[in-house]
Amino acid sequence: MTPRGVVRKGICSNYLQQTLPKLSPDGKLIQSTFPRKPSQVRLFISPNPHFRLPGQDSLSINMTREMLSGGDAYLPLNSSLLMFAVGSGIAPFRAFWEELEFLERSQGNVQVERVLFMGCRSSSDFLYAKELQSLTSQRGRGNKLLTAVIPVYSRENVVVKRYIQDVMLDYEDMIYSILNDDNAFVYMCGSTRSCQGIESTLASILQSCGEDDLTFIQATNRIKEYKEFGRIKQDMFG
Structure with missing residues (x-):
């Protein structure tokens, strides 16, 4: 329900809620008294094989120890990461x-620096919050798996909505340093509109923090180059 009292149902979840299952959660056949037959749901899988950690594009999902013996297999541990997730884009x-x-x-x-920006409506929508908190705590020899997780709640303040692209400007020096000095790989997952906004803000940060006096068009072209060379990868939907 929106702040104005309008009920909005999800497209996929609402559709599935109206279907009639054939099996119970424990896998047993449901003996229904309804004349309706179990629903047939049409679906398709849209894989994104390139949305993987650096150096893992060519690896199988089922990695064996032999496959991990090469140097490239350990590239993910040596690469700085900037990650932007919006809603279910955290998956x-x-x-x-x-x-x-x-x-x-x-x-x-x-x-290495691994920073995750997580955008959602409120703290109650923050998926995997406890799990992420454990990943930013000190571990082993003192390092963290993730350097920082920065949540962005767009509906916590009913007066001003703030999205990831707005909060990025508060961390522009950090983002520029990781992107430019550490040669980070950038990943975005969420709605097309959100990812486009994040991409545009990255260009603004390159322009404002760089020392080579880029115009916004030049900064945008540099972002396009990063995408062409695989340093920026996106998984967009909607």
Whole structure:
């Protein structure tokens, strides 16, 4: 329900809620007294094989120890990361930190900058909050798997809505340093509109913090180059 009292139902979740299942949660056939037959749901899978940690594009999902013996397999641990998740866009990043934990256990800790901006409506919508909190605590020899997790709540303040692209300007020096000095890889996952706003703000930060006096068009072209060379990867929907 919106602040004005309008009820808005999700497209996919609302559709699934109206379907009639064939099996119960424990896998047993449901004996229904309704004349309706179980619903047939049409779906398709849209994979994004390039939305993976640096150096992992060519690896299988089922990585064996032999596959991890090469130097490139450990590139994720050595690469600085800037991650931007909006709402359910946090989902692929969970696979990222689980993979990093796996690589850490086999290769050891590496201290690099890994920052995640998480955008949602309110603190109650912050998915995996406790799990992320544990990843930013001191571990082992003192390093953190994630340097920082920065939540952005767009509806906490009913007067002023703030989105990730607005809060990014509060951290522009940090973002520029990680992007430019540490040659970070950038990942965005969320709605098309949100990712476009984040991308535009990255260009603004390159323009305002850089020492080469870029125009906004030049900064935008540099962002396009980063995308072409695989330093910026996006998984957008909606």
